[in-house]
Amino acid sequence: MNTPFLPLDQDPPEGAVLAGEYVLGVLDASQRRVAEQRIAEEPAFAAEVSTWESHFMALAEKVAPVAVPEYVWARIGSALGFGPPVRGAVAPERTSFWNSVGFWRWLGVGGFATAAVCAIALLNALRVPEPQPPQVVVAPPVVEEAVxxxxxxxxxxxxxxxxxxxxxxxxxxxxxxxxxxxxxxxxxxxxxxxxxxxxxxxxxxxxxxxxxxxxxxxxxxxxxxxxxxxxxxxxxxxxxxxxxxxxxxxxxxxxxx
CATH class of the missing domain: 2.60.40 (Immunoglobulin-like)
Structure with missing residues (x-):
């Protein structure tokens, strides 16, 4: 994703940060519901989410998949609280990148650390740090030697x-x-x-x-x-x-x- 540089006194787009945090799955339940509602109602925000997903999936695709026994996936799913998929006529809920099978297969071969570092770096790049007050260096008083x-x-x-x-x-x-x-x-x-x-x-x-x-x-x-x-x-x-x-x-x- 090409993110333009921002002036130091300008905050990053709120939607870009929220979309990135939604894709990473770091939002709490109420924040996630807000993000999902914006996906449904705001095409620009939905496009921002898709851009983040594509960016992170590109990282995952660079690692060759390794077959993992099914009982391992079952144990992981149970520990994370994932239930069996619900089949029906209702349109499936949008799948978070964090919950995707491709991502967890990447995790199985050690990609988690790389993803986390990349994600945090990208999000931090969007957050403009608050300017710090200049440090004032006070020179010690010069004491003249007596003669x-x-x-x-x-x-x-x-x-x-x-x-x-x-x-x-x-x-x-x-x-x-x-x-x-x-x-x-x-x-x-x-x-x-x-x-x-x-x-x-x-x-x-x-x-x-x-x-x-x-x-x-x-x-x-x-x-x-x-x-x-x-x-x-x-x-x-x-x-x-x-x-x-x-x-x-x-x-x-x-x-x-």
Missing amino acids: PMASTLARDDGKPGFVATVDQRSGRMTITPLDPVIEQGRVQELWLIPADGTPRSLGIVSADQAQSGLVPEQWLALLDTRAIFAITLEPPGGGPGGKPTGPVTAKGAIALL
């Missing part, structure tokens, strides 16, 4: 005045006072002095507790092993004009951890 750096800011006498740690990627910095130089009326101001020698103020820091903050983003590229941190004593509010004016009380190079 830890540290500096010990030593006083002139060699004792550590502060210790600082910083992540070069995020700019997160923590500075902890250890033994800073304290002068009344002065504040501790932290400076970043990169390779170009120009001090950049990182703000006023506490002389008695650890503090955490962010290095300005535009200065992150200046954080390398050529730069140093320094502490100066400045008037309240910090160095005038953003420049150091007081003495350097602690300084230290930056090292990668």
